[in-house]
Amino acid sequence: MIQHHPGEELLLPLAAGRLSAGQALVVSVHLEGCAECRARLHTLQALGGALLEQAEPAALEAGAWERALRRIDHPAPVPAPVVPMPAAHPALPDGVPWPASLGGCRVTAWRWMGPGMRYARIGMPHDPAAALFLLRIGEGRSLPRHTHGGVELTQVLCGTFDDGRAVFGPGDFDAADEAVHHQPVVQPGATCVCLAYVGARMRFDGRIASLIGDWIGM
Template sequence: MTIQHHPDDDLLLALAAGSLARGHSVVVASHLEHCAHCRQRVELLEAVGGAMLDALPPALLAPEALARTMAAIDAPVKRTGARPSAPHPALPAGMCWPQSLVGCSATRWRWLGPGMRWSRVTLPDDAAANVFLLRIGAGKNLPAHTHSDCELTQVLYGAFHDGRARFGPGDFDEADGSFEHQPVVEAGGECICLASVDGRVLFKGAIARTLGALVGM
């Protein structure tokens, strides 16, 4: 797997600092699972952050800090399996769930349009996160659209081209309102992506906008 497109350093820094929105962090983490380059970048950013903390002057803890820490240590740990919780949609042979989705649930595949299906992903620690899977058939395309805010997409299977570049297995894309694009899946096979959206996907055309609203995109 040759990965051509990666998250920028701002996203990796937010992930390392624990400040990235939960939905976005799931998508970025799924990229890191197959990208040694980005894992090394995150390790470097974490090391830099640790060094900066070490350089700060000592500060007194709140009186109840120790008690809260001990209570958190003693709290029971909820263990999850190696796959998303049922129900979950079927996947092509040889495709595995990203480890970042452990503990999440995903609906069955739902019709979105001819050759297009989607699945809502629910995060146990952030039910409001707008995360979903898209499964688009060979040669099919999403309607042309832009974004009110930000969409992060990780290609899990197959490949598409959106007029800017080709995105294959393992590739990551960040899209916003600065451009309009229309992802078209390659003719050789279907494409499955994991996506997290802040704001709305702004489709062109009344039918596409209606379908997008029904899906919550």
Template sequence: MIKHHPSDETLFRYAAGSLEPGPRIVVAVHVGGCEVCASRIGEFEAVGGSQLHDIEPDELEAGALDRAMAMIEADEAGRRTLAARPGLPRAEVGIRLPEVLDECGIGPWRWIGPGVRWSRVTLPGDDNANVMLLKVRAGRRLPEHTHAGHEYTHVLQGSFSDARGRYGPGDLDEADDDVQHQPIVDKDGECICIAALEGQMKLRGFFGRLIQPLIG
């Protein structure tokens, strides 16, 4: 049972298309398996559509239609270019990833500490999005940290806990700079998550400072 969901603000930004690409892909993974959040997004989209319907139309500026058509053609040309490019590299990560990640590049697992591995996730058309897969050994305690911005973490397999509760498969943990925590993976198996950062994670302690340059 899914117990932890994105905030309404995040779901609204997702529905409005204003959520950054990294967090958007993590929220999309969650929404793909969460009927509650999918329904909530439908409500936000309906409200947005109703507001658009009630807005009095303005006359178009001269040349506005031509500019809009040029933008559509440029977008279509960009999509054809992306489609013609070779697929992004994908490494075998050991689990079946959600379909929403099928077009993403998946890097190999890399060591960042005892019992902790990470894999870079590359988004089509956005090489700068800070998205990663994390695989953590059962019972492993992660470095204590806070955030400069928001961190979105969706559990794909296994579970972890911190002072705010327990997060299992399908749960999404949304943390901001008011949250300082130290996740601990449950002892019954390794935990695999997909995470995206808006801003940076600020790790504490010697081990945290050691691996900070690897995570960003």
């Protein structure tokens, strides 16, 4: 049962195609498992279409119609198709499906980031610089206490964590920013795997955690 969903401040720009690729990817993985948010997105898209239809007609520049016809006759060169990335990806716990939205991404193997903690870097073909990570954290383990330099989006693929604000389980979505200072602790029972978008570097309280954060680029 999903308890935490992305807000309108993310779904609206997603509907309008204005959300950054990294953020859109995390929201898309949430949508894969959340019929409620898919319905909300559909409503927002329909609303956007209705607004466009009601917009006042605007006068076109002289010659616009002829230019459009010429472009149809002589289309611009089509960019080479994006070659799908290899399907290899780091293993998820048994029974946890690989999100379809990550299909075109390049994903590293699991790498050590602390006792009981691993991360994998995700590279998006059309925005390789976006800071996207998979985090795999064992039960009872916790991420070091931190705040954020900007927005941080998290989608739980499996397991459960409690960061003092709320408990986040499979399918849940979280958005945090500079105002949130937290320490996610993985609850007993299962390993937790999350997809995370880090808009600006995390600010860890501890010196060692800061060094590891620098090293990972998180």
